[in-house]
Amino acid sequence: MSNHQDLDLSRSTGTNQKQNRNLVGFWFLGLFNNYGFVIMLSAAHDLLKEDKNDGHENLNLVRNNSTRDCNELSTGTILLADIIPAIMVKSVAPFLAVNIHVKIATVTVLNALSFLLVSFSKNHLTMYIGVIFASLGSGLGEVSFLSYTHYFQENVISAWSSGTGGAGVIGAGSYAALTAMGISPRTTVLIMIVVPMGIGLTFWGLLKPNENISPRANIDTVPLLDSEEDQSPQHVNGNQEPLTVIEKLTRVKGLLKYMIPLGLVYFFEYLINQGLYELVYFPDIFLNHSQQYRWYQLTYQTGVLISRSSLAFIVIRKIYLMSVFQGINVIIFTLQAVFWLLPNTSGIYFVLILIFWEGLLGGAAYVNTFHRVSEESVDREREFSLGISSLADSSAIGIAGVVALPLHNWICKLPL
Numbered sequence: 001m002s003n004h005q006d007l008d009l010s011r012s013t014g015t016n017q018k019q020n021r022n023l024v025g026f027w028f029l030g031l032f033n034n035y036g037f038v039i040m041l042s043a044a045h046d047l048l049k050e051d052k053n054d055g056h057e058n059l060n061l062v063r064n065n066s067t068r069d070c071n072e073l074s075t076g077t078i079l080l081a082d083i084i085p086a087i088m089v090k091s092v093a094p095f096l097a098v099n100i101h102v103k104i105a106t107v108t109v110l111n112a113l114s115f116l117l118v119s120f121s122k123n124h125l126t127m128y129i130g131v132i133f134a135s136l137g138s139g140l141g142e143v144s145f146l147s148y149t150h151y152f153q154e155n156v157i158s159a160w161s162s163g164t165g166g167a168g169v170i171g172a173g174s175y176a177a178l179t180a181m182g183i184s185p186r187t188t189v190l191i192m193i194v195v196p197m198g199i200g201l202t203f204w205g206l207l208k209p210n211e212n213i214s215p216r217a218n219i220d221t222v223p224l225l226d227s228e229e230d231q232s233p234q235h236v237n238g239n240q241e242p243l244t245v246i247e248k249l250t251r252v253k254g255l256l257k258y259m260i261p262l263g264l265v266y267f268f269e270y271l272i273n274q275g276l277y278e279l280v281y282f283p284d285i286f287l288n289h290s291q292q293y294r295w296y297q298l299t300y301q302t303g304v305l306i307s308r309s310s311l312a313f314i315v316i317r318k319i320y321l322m323s324v325f326q327g328i329n330v331i332i333f334t335l336q337a338v339f340w341l342l343p344n345t346s347g348i349y350f351v352l353i354l355i356f357w358e359g360l361l362g363g364a365a366y367v368n369t370f371h372r373v374s375e376e377s378v379d380r381e382r383e384f385s386l387g388i389s390s391l392a393d394s395s396a397i398g399i400a401g402v403v404a405l406p407l408h409n410w411i412c413k414l415p416l
Contacts, residue, residue, distance in 0.1 A: 018208050025206040026145070026156040030163025031170065032199045033141040036111050036134035038171030039192060040082050040118070041274070042297045046185035046290050047118065047127055048078070069289050070412035071278060079274040079401040081131040086139030087394050103144040104203050110137030111196030119190035141199065151209035165308050168301030176294040243381065251381055252388055258369050259392035264323035265365040266396040267403075268330045272358060273300065275404030276330075279337035279411050280351060282344045292348065299352050303359020311367050319372070322365040329358050337411050366393065 048071040110133050117130030149156050178188040243251070277296050281289045316322070332354065336342060342350055370389065377385040 021206055021208055022152055022156055023159040025202050026149070026152075026159040027163040027166075028198065028202045028206070029141075029145050030160040030165075031167045032111075032163075032195050032202065033107070033138055033145065034164045034167035035171045035192070035195045036114055037082055037086075037138050038167050038301070039175055039189065040078060040114075040131050040134050042172045042175045042294060043118075043185050043189060046179070046293075047121075048124075068279070068412055068414075068416060069281065069283075070408075077128070077401075077405065078131055079270060079404065080398065081128045082135050083394065083397050083401060085132050085135035086142075087398060089136055089139035090143055090394075100144060100148055103140060104200065107137050107141040107144065108196050108200040110134070110140070111199065112193060115189055115193040115196065119186045119193075121186075137196070148209075165305045169298070169305050172294070172298040172301045176291075176298050179294060180291065241380075247381075248388075251385060255373065255385060255389055258319060258373055259389055261320040261323045262365055262369045262389070263392040263396040265319075265326045265362055266393040267400045268323070268326040269358060269362045270397045270400035271404055271407070272330055272333050273297075274401060275407045276333040276337050276411075279408065280333055282342075282348050282351075285344055285348060287348070295352070296355055299355045300359040303356040304363040307360045307363030308367050310364065311371055315371065316364055316368045317372065319365055319369055322361045326358065326361050326365075329354065329361070334407075334411075338414060340416065 114130045114132075114134035114137060117133060118127055121127040121130060145160060149160070174192070175188060178191065179185060183191070278289075278293055280296075281292050283289070287295065336347075336351070369392075373385050373389050
């Protein structure tokens with residue numbers, strides 16, 4: 001009896017160790033995969049400003065006769081380069097039959113090239129190519145890793161989701177900290193090349209998939225396209241009839257009540273982040289313009305992380321209210337960017353509180369939207385519903401990037 005107990009204990013210990021390895025592994029994969037996206041947005045203001053100061057490019061300048069400290073291009077251009085390729089690859093990759101190891105090798109190479117291209121870029125074109133590579137790597141990694149969760153018994157999707165949330169705070173925080181130490185933005189990006197290396201090391205060195213688990217039955221589903229979604233794997237009966245095209249279109253119509261408010265929240269949110277952040281600054285305080293922008297990003301990411309972790313404590317059912325509050329934030333930020341209403345000495349603190357509130361709204365809208373969609377969907381529709389709903393925020397982010405460009409240029413040309 002004692003020998004049997006020792007054997008059972010040994011097996012239990014081994015299983016727990018394997019489960020912990022996989023959970024930790026997917027947490028780091030979520031962190032590493034989203035890190036580049038966050039870094040490119042956090043560094044956007046600095047990178048555009050450096051190119052302007054270098055004097056190598058004199059095309060498409062914003063003619064600014066006021067005393068506003070404006071970049072020639074809005075950071076919305078970085079957002080577009082950082083989101084559109086990811087949306088494209090998310091739409092294509094799930095339909096391509098490519099070995100998982102080839103996919104992860106491609107993800108690792110694309111992310112490494114992105115950091116190298118951005119850090120050594122001498123003009124806008126090279127920098128944007130680097131950002132596009134980061135977007136392609138992040139999008140392909142997101143689809144690949146989420147599909148790979150079928151080989152694990154552990155709740156690795158939850159661990160992945162947590163890691164992607166942590167990427168916001170850790171990415172923005174590490175960038176702000178390194179640049180505050182006097183390291184140049186491009187050198188900081190170069191230092192962070194260890195991150196894409198971590199993708200390969202974690203995937204091939206840490207994960208231990210269960211070889212006895214097969215992928216799901218051949219059913220007509222839409223892959224989970226959003227890396228920050230927090231949910232458990234759904235158990236689908238392979239004998240269920242797949243959704244027809246008509247059924248999918250009907251289901252989309254029923255989901256609009258969630259997709260439209262979520263899309264509005266994200267549209268307003270990224271319009272603020274990439275169109276107005278760099279125009280809301282306070283001269284002659286303890287932080288310079290670039291430092292203010294970095295801490296704006298970190299404060300925002302902290303709000304997002306907290307609210308994305310709040311579902312166990314509070315459930316918000318009136319999601320449309322968050323789009324209204326976020327719309328009010330756009331008005332406040334626009335007024336401040338145009339008229340500079342707040343005093344220099346204390347205005348920065350009000351803006352930081354408002355940015356934290358903005359992040360809370362965005363994270364809460366996201367997590368509560370998918371909670372409601374999952375809650376009201378039957379098993380046969382759930383995965384399609386969650387997948388198609390995730391396109392709402394991605395599309396809204398892209399539209400916000402387009403709108404941010406003329407908004408930025410219009411405000412830059414205004415006299416103070």
